[in-house]
Amino acid sequence: MDFDPLSFHETAVQTASHEDVSEMRDLLVETLDAQGADPEVDDAGNTLATREGDADGPHLVLNTHIDTVPPHVPFERDGDVVRGRGSCDAKGPLAALLTAFFGADVETGTLTLAITPDEEVYSTGAAALDLGADGYIVGEPTGLDVCNAAKGRFEGTVTVEGIAAHAAEPASGANAIRAASPVLQAIESYDETVGPPEHDSLGRPTLEPTIIEGGEATNQIPAECRITVDRRSVPPETQQGFREQLEAHLQSWLPESLSISFEYTDRETPFLEAFATPADSDVVAAMQDAGAGEVRPFGAATEASYFAQDAPTVVFGPGVLADDEGAVAHAEREYVRRSDVERAGEIVTAAVEQLLG
Numbered sequence: 001m002d003f004d005p006l007s008f009h010e011t012a013v014q015t016a017s018h019e020d021v022s023e024m025r026d027l028l029v030e031t032l033d034a035q036g037a038d039p040e041v042d043d044a045g046n047t048l049a050t051r052e053g054d055a056d057g058p059h060l061v062l063n064t065h066i067d068t069v070p071p072h073v074p075f076e077r078d079g080d081v082v083r084g085r086g087s088c089d090a091k092g093p094l095a096a097l098l099t100a101f102f103g104a105d106v107e108t109g110t111l112t113l114a115i116t117p118d119e120e121v122y123s124t125g126a127a128a129l130d131l132g133a134d135g136y137i138v139g140e141p142t143g144l145d146v147c148n149a150a151k152g153r154f155e156g157t158v159t160v161e162g163i164a165a166h167a168a169e170p171a172s173g174a175n176a177i178r179a180a181s182p183v184l185q186a187i188e189s190y191d192e193t194v195g196p197p198e199h200d201s202l203g204r205p206t207l208e209p210t211i212i213e214g215g216e217a218t219n220q221i222p223a224e225c226r227i228t229v230d231r232r233s234v235p236p237e238t239q240q241g242f243r244e245q246l247e248a249h250l251q252s253w254l255p256e257s258l259s260i261s262f263e264y265t266d267r268e269t270p271f272l273e274a275f276a277t278p279a280d281s282d283v284v285a286a287m288q289d290a291g292a293g294e295v296r297p298f299g300a301a302t303e304a305s306y307f308a309q310d311a312p313t314v315v316f317g318p319g320v321l322a323d324d325e326g327a328v329a330h331a332e333r334e335y336v337r338r339s340d341v342e343r344a345g346e347i348v349t350a351a352v353e354q355l356l357g
Contacts, residue, residue, distance in 0.1 A: 018069060018085060045116075047066075048114055049101070053106045059133040062114070063307065064094050064116075083335040088335065093140055099344075099346075104353050124269055137313075138313060140317050141319030144343060147295075152234075152274035155228065157229070161224055167218075177214045182254065187227075195245075199276070210228050212225070234274050250262070286351040287314055299321050
């Protein structure tokens with residue numbers, strides 16, 4: 001049976017996967033079964049299928065995700081444009097990767113399709129994968145450019161601890177909220193003093209306070225103030241290295257009467273580290289030879305981070321995160337062009353054939 005990526009894509013966009021991916025995963029499994037791909041669903045909910053060449057060769061993985069963000073936006077088609085939640089993030093890329101998985105001529109090595117269920121929240125599916133591959137093509141909306149790098153994302157809370165006291169006798173305590181001012185200044189100065197240097201393609205990292213909380217009563221000197229921060233990292237910074245350096249830097253801005261600590265937000269899986277695949281790697285070259293656009297960084301954190309720690313990884317797909325009018329992915333106006341879904345499938349197919357031909 002011939003695979004029709006545009007028909008699959010329309011059905012997928014009309015299949016809600018913002019609260020539960022079960023129905024969408026069933027559609028994917030049925031599609032793979034119909035093509036004789038013999039799929040399996042592992043304990044983490046990943047949908048896996050494999051094609052083997054006739055000779056030894058590299059192992060290439062095609063990956064994207066089936067979960068979307070709420071709420072569900074209804075499907076609509078207007079000429080070349082398909083609108084709806086997940087149309088570009090990431091059901092358009094999924095349709096393109098399926099085109100390549102079914103249609104590429106795999107002469108050597110192994111081609112694996114690995115579709116994850118939880119990319120938008122904790123990436124539990126991707127974190128459970130251990131495929132030992134030699135390269136990864138990760139489907140996300142890149143406007144048909146080949147993205148070989150992305151910033152990482154860490155999240156945690158800075159806690160300032162002081163001494164509670166009656167507000168009428170402030171000198172008898174240590175006001176943790178008053179310490180927020182120098183701590184915020186320290187956060188602002190972090191990258192100027194101890195952060196990593198500017199990356200060639202990803203630029204400078206960012207460190208932004210996003211939530212501040214503190215105090216228990218209106219007539220009490222607060223003993224604690226908490227500031228949540230969002231870190232977008234660049235290589236070579238690591239999760240552990242950032243924590244140690246940030247704590248030391250912040251402590252130097254506080255008087256001895258106050259203490260400070262930093263803890264990462266609890267999550268089941270590792271945070272997404274920054275990555276950069278060399279522009280001259282085989283997988284980047286194959287994508288460019290196949291007709292992909294410019295080589296550039298991806299604009300958002302992605303679970304490609306997990307794979308890039310082990311093998312050259314690129315991010316690629318139809319659709320865009322944002323256009324001249326504003327946000328597209330994760331927005332009420334999410335859309336993708338049908339012609340771009342088809343073109344993305346052609347590009348990935350040609351790249352697979354170059355790598356596994």
